[in-house]
Amino acid sequence: MSFPKVYTVNGPSSTSSTSLPSWVAIKTKSKGGPNKKKRTKTQHSTTDLELIQDFTFPGSSIKIKTTEDGQHAIATGTYKPMIKVWDLENLTVKFERVTDAENVDFVILSTDWTKTLHLQRDRSLALHTQGGLHHSVRLPVYGRSLAYHSPSADAIIGCTGTDVYRFNLEEGRYMSPITIAKGWEDGRESEVEGVNVVDVNSRHGLWSFGLDGGGGVVEFWDPRSRNALTRLCLPSSTLLPAQNFDISSLAPVQKLSITALSSHPTDGLSFAVGTSTGHTLLYDLRSPTPFAVKDQGYGEAIKRVDWLRGGGSQEDAGRVISADSKVIKVWDKADPSNNHLSLHPPASLVDLHAVPQSGVLMVACDSPQLSSYYIPEIGPAPKWASFLDSVTEEMAEDYSGLGKSAYQDFKFVDRAELDTLGLTHLIGTPTLKPYMHGYFLSLKLYTTARLIANPQSYAEYRDKMVNEKLRAKTESRIRARKDQPKVNKALAERIRRTEERERLKKSKRTKGEDENDEEDEEAESEAEAEDGEQGGLLADPRFKEIFENPEFEVDEESREFALLNPATANNNAKRKTAVEDEEEESDRSSSGLEDEDESDEDEEDDSEGSDSDDGDLGQYDPRKLKSTDPKRVLPTIRSHPRLVVGESSKTSGPSKQSTFGQRLKNSSNDHNGNNNNNNGFENDKSILAMRKSADGGMEMSFIPSSKSTKSGKANDDDDEQDEYNGGTRRKDRKIEKFGNGLEKGGEESDNDDDLQDRSGRTKRRHPGRSASKNAFRKR
Known part of the structure; x- marks a missing residue:
């Protein structure tokens, strides 16, 4: 069951669900960025809200009420004995007035604060007006309760004894007193010690007197009659506990008295009675049997009982509020066991007043500070405090998460567990915070003491930490999506x-x-x-079918896919999804074996960049792939791509390494037929072409040579064509020595690897390698 939210708008926070101990500090995140320091909140900083200014007394408060127009609140207190009036529109104190004696009870005679009648402890009845004390009258005996009957202008004073005095404010004199507990045939009238409470029904003016003693009796009087109409006897046998009866005489040891009365303000038939044993009984005036009985649970006398008038949708929801010195309870008259609210005031409660047509409760406690509570479920905020709704929303945001984070650094232990940990010597020190039937202990200290008291738990703690670290590592891995x-x-x-x-x-x-x-x-x-x-x-x-129906599966090894995706087709054979990589890695780690082929390939990629296939232009040809599907027929490949420009057959034309001069010589032979150059240079292979110009000169294309034979021709055995510019390269190049036994040049090695290293590139250079291709060897 969820209880309604209660906001303390005046006074210290009560022990409700939103309050926290004063020693608890709540850490909150800063809103100014990561460089800002974290703030800490305590109970004082999170719950203090002062709705009405100076809502206090020097000593303690006694009674509190609001005027009929709802503009002012009047309360009495001690010490010094005084009367205080607050202007609720301005939320501040209007004035305070010191009296000669402490106040017992008071009534408001007008719709505003200007006329009040006060019953004093010095047996006086004081009438206060706007100008101050107007008149004071002495009482024959000490008074206990005060009520006012407006049709007759009579002030009804319940006193010690069996007499109830009436003072007529219109005539200014006492009227004939009313004698109660008269004519009882059971002989219990001698047990009556006085009248604790007087109530006047606002609907039909019926007077009711709650008696002190006599077994719990309420007498009803009509102001037009000189005798009691009837009396209501409470079932004392069910209200008093069994141990309070004397077995020999069957007489109750504890007497049952009436301490609170309240008539329903609208229907005039419902009647609430509060007893000295902590019970609240609800009656219909037409029946002597209560239709609801509520036990407060503490055995304390009921201080106040009232019918809630919340206003709005909660105008008359059948709710009753009852309070003793320890707890305030709001419950349903149809189901007394259903508590809508249980509220504990910060100090011993003396009086309670529910502000009509609102959800505000004013509490007078045995402390200087008066308390006020706002409960939205009971009723709306009053007109003079309409801003409470927005303020309480901000308070609710501050309270959210406090219960979870407040006690995260503490551990609750009882006395038995404290003995097991060997920390009983800390009782009474600030280290242990008493709470209910145990103590709050620092979580760090509790963990250390637990490890010392039970060494075997260290293994469990170690396993727990190891599992947490392993779990943290596994969470960082790529997980397959569900x-x-x-x-x-x-x-x-x-x-x-x-x-x-x-x-x-x-x-x-x-x-x-x-x-x-x-x-x-x-x-x-x-x-x-x-x-x-x-x-x-x-x-x-x-597009649901694309990811569910196998007929829509994309074959990334097909020729059509390679033609549509030329940039990605080169790596399709090796591409795997993140899920497939994770599954393959988990299978490999579970079996404890590594794929030798993959490891060899990784080593080759790291050591020798020349063996990598990343730069091979002819690495992947989608037309060379063999279909894994036996039913699939690949198209016939007629020819391979070839270089047309600058290439010819071996017999008819120059090779792909032919120079411009060689191609020019061949072209001249083709155009002129046989070669007519008979100048003795036809056997010189260094001369590529010769022709006569139009002006009679001669043009020649030849290959220069640094070494010539006796005939002046280059030696083909000692020279070889340069792979870049068609020149010659000397085999007997001078050997250069440098470093520690290193040399460069000399005869070429017969090793095929060396020849391969010295030859030109057949692949694109890897972007991560150096551009140098010089060969070094050690002597």
Whole structure:
């Protein structure tokens, strides 16, 4: 069952569900960024709200009431004995007036604060007006209760003894007193010691007197009659506990008295009675049997009982409020066991007043500070404090999460567990905070003491810490999504990543570029939440079949896919989704074996960049792939791509390494037929072409040579063509020595690897390698 929210708007916080001990400090997150210091809240800083200014007395308060027009509140207190009036419109004290004696009870004679009648402890009846004390009258005996009957202008004073005095304010004199407990045939009239409480029904003017003693009797009088109409005897045998009866005489040891009375303000038939044993009984004036009985549970006398008039939708919801010195309870008259509210005041309660047509309760306690509570479920905020709704919303935000975070650094232990831990010597020290049937202990101290008292628990603690660290590591790994589709997993993963990037860009664009890490995390969480709400392309029902029906599966090894995706087709054979990588890695780690082929490939990639296939232009040809499906027929490949420009057959034309001069010589031979150069240079292979110009000169294309034979021709055995510019390169190049036994040049090695290293590149250079291709060897 959930209880309504109670907000303390005046005075110290009560022991309700929202209060916390004074030694608890609540840490709250700062709103100014990560560099700001964390603030701490205590009970004093989170619960103090002063609705009415100077809502206090020097000593303690006695009675409190509000005027009929709802504009002022009047209370009496001690010490010094005084009367205080507060202006509720301005939420401040209007004036205070010191009296000659302490106040017992008072009534408000007008609709505002200007006329009040006070019953004093010095047996006086004082009439106060706007100007001050107007008149004072002495009483024959000490008074206990005061009421006012407006049709006859009689002040009814319940006193010690069996007489009830009447003072007529219109005539200014005492009227004939009323004698109660007269004519009883059971002989209990001698047990009556006085009249504790007097009530006047506002509907039909019926007087009721709650007697002190006599077994719990309420007498009813009509002001037009000189005798009692009837009396109501409470069932003392059920209200008094069994141990309070004397077995020999069957007489109750504890007497039953009436301490509170209240008539229903509207129907005139319902009647509430409070007893000295802590019970509240509800009667219908037409029946002597109570239709509801409520026990406060503490055995304290009922100080106040009233019918709640909350106003608005709670105008008359059948709720009753009863209070003793320890607790205030709000309950339903149809079901007394159903408590709507249980409220404990900070000090011993003396009087309670429920402000009509609102949800505000004013409590007079045995302390200087008067308390006020606002309960929205009982009724709305009064007109003079309409801002309470917005204020309480802010208080509710401050209270949210306090119960969870307040005690996170403490551990509750009882006395038996304290003995087991060996910490009984700390009782009475600030280390242990007494609470209910145990103590609050620092969580760090509790963990240390538990490990010392039970050494075997260290192994459990160690296993727990190890499991937590392992769990933290596994959480950082890529996890398979529960919504992973059955078909086209790679396509779904690419779509999901693209949508996440778009959402992050959009969120950063709206919030600005200058954001800290915490705001980035919030943006990511908001993006994930938005993704969960909208779903994106993957949740679109129009494309549902693509990720569920195997007939729509995309074959990334097909030629059509390679033609449509030339940039990604080169790595399709090796591409795996993150889920497949994780599954393969988990299978490998569980078996304890590593794939030797993969490890060898990784080592080769790290050691020798030349063996990698990353730069091979002819690495992947989709037309060379063999279909895994035996039913699939690949198209016939007629020819391979070849270089047309600058290439010819070996017999007819120059090779792909032919120079411009060689191609020119061949072209001249082709155009002129046989070669007519008979100048003796036809056997010189260094001369590529010769022709006569139009002006009679001669043009020649030849290859220069640094070493010539006797005939002046280059030696083909000693020279070889340069792979870059068609020149020659000397085999007997001078050997250069440098470093520690290193040399460069000399004869070329017969080793094929060396020849391969010295030859030109056949692959694209790896971007991570050096551009140098010089060969070094050690002597």
